[in-house]
Amino acid sequence: MKMTLNFISSVVATYLVIIFMSGIESGSFWNVVLVAVLLGVFNILVKPGLQMLSVIPTLITILLFLLVTNAAILIMADWLIDSFKVDNFGTAIFFSIIISAINWGLHRAFRKMDKTRRKK
Numbered sequence: 001m002k003m004t005l006n007f008i009s010s011v012v013a014t015y016l017v018i019i020f021m022s023g024i025e026s027g028s029f030w031n032v033v034l035v036a037v038l039l040g041v042f043n044i045l046v047k048p049g050l051q052m053l054s055v056i057p058t059l060i061t062i063l064l065f066l067l068v069t070n071a072a073i074l075i076m077a078d079w080l081i082d083s084f085k086v087d088n089f090g091t092a093i094f095f096s097i098i099i100s101a102i103n104w105g106l107h108r109a110f111r112k113m114d115k116t117r118r119k120k
Helices: 002-020 029-045 047-080 089-119
Strands: none
Touching: 002 029, 029 047, 047 089
């Protein structure tokens, strides 16, 4: 029953989007049903593989954005503190990479020390 309701809602959603969105035409209602069926099959068979392939680029994008935000924060500190200077955005990015690596290593070391203490 749940699968049937999901299929019907997919057909209705597909049909409504085709009606209201320019640039997509279906020809007939049965073509919309066929599109909904194919989308369902592709979502079951193809989507998991594509999502697996997208994990690494997604993580890289997130990590790069975190480096950019850290660099931006460093530049804001430069604006607010007269005696603190950052030459350019590239230097801020490099600083961010080094600080992130050091913090990662320290957090990892502290976690190991904490686990060792708990065992004793």
